[in-house]
Amino acid sequence: MKSVVTAEDVRLAPEGGVVRASAGAVVTEWAREIAVTRGVRIVLGDQDPGDPNDVVALGADHGGFDLKEELKAVLTRLGRRFRDLGTFSKEPVDYPDIASAVAEAVRRGEARLGIVVDGAGIGSAIAANKLAGIRAATCHDVDAARNAREHNDANVLSLGARFVEARDLPAIVEVFLGTHCTEERHLRRVRKIERLEGHRR
Numbered sequence: 317m318k319s320v321v322t323a324e325d326v327r328l329a330p331e332g333g334v335v336r337a338s339a340g341a342v343v344t345e346w347a348r349e350i351a352v353t354r355g356v357r358i359v360l361g362d363q364d365p366g367d368p369n370d371v372v373a374l375g376a377d378h379g380g381f382d383l384k385e386e387l388k389a390v391l392t393r394l395g396r397r398f399r400d401l402g403t404f405s406k407e408p409v410d411y412p413d414i415a416s417a418v419a420e421a422v423r424r425g426e427a428r429l430g431i432v433v434d435g436a437g438i439g440s441a442i443a444a445n446k447l448a449g450i451r452a453a454t455c456h457d458v459d460a461a462r463n464a465r466e467h468n469d470a471n472v473l474s475l476g477a478r479f480v481e482a483r484d485l486p487a488i489v490e491v492f493l494g495t496h497c498t499e500e501r502h503l504r505r506v507r508k509i510e511r512l513e514g515h516r517r
Contacts, residue, residue: 317336317337318337319337319341320343321341323350325347329354331399332371332399333356334357334358335351335356335357335358335359336360337359337360338360343360355374355392355397357392357397370396370428371398371426371428373418373421373429373431374387374432375402375432376402376414376477377408377414377440379411379477380432380433380440381405381433383433383480383485384433386482387489388400390485390489391489393486394493399426401414402417411439411440412439414440415439415440415441415444415452418472419432419443419445420447422471423448423449423450429473429492429493431472431473432444432474433474433475437454437475437479440452441454441474444472450472451469451509452470452471452473453472453473454476455474455492456479457484457488458484458487461495462492462495465491465496466498466502468505469502470492473488
């Protein structure tokens with residue numbers, strides 16, 4: 317195993333992947349920076365790298381680009397793997413294209429959950445919800461994020477960059493990713509939503 321992890325090691329790993337090194341390995345600061353931007357986890361020794369399927373699909377239009385970049389750092393600090401599906405600059409793009417890419421990754425099982433960001437968080441949620449099996453919820457605070465998961469089993473979090481402060485982002489994301497829909501009364505209602513779209517588990 318590697319005794320030093322460099323930026324080049326991280327660049328060679330697939331985005332959202334894992335770089336393994338020995339327990340006492342030195343990780344350069346630049347390697348850590350690159351790891352954050354690419355969603356690569358640096359795993360030392362026998363640490364569990366986590367479920368390879370436990371990936372968050374991430375996307376934003378130009379209005380949500382800056383908050384998406386903040387999100388990548390938050391997800392990395394939380395030890396969550398992610399796939400960045402764009403956009404990759406502030407050049408104007410159409411939010412339905414990004415939202416549908418994230419929703420499709422969740423629908424196909426390539427990611428367990430998704431997060432989309434645009435200016436208000438509304439358009440991306442509407443677009444994502446057009447795909448069968450997707451329950452996207454616009455949440456601007458922790459309480460809404462908890463409710464979306466506990467009551468509605470939402471699998472895509474939609475954020476409005478104009479309404480969510482970067483300082484509130486870690487708490488919202490951590491609650492959304494860590495909360496589950498377990499009560500039968502809520503699950504029964506989610507099954508009714510699925511029947512409305514002709515989609516069954």
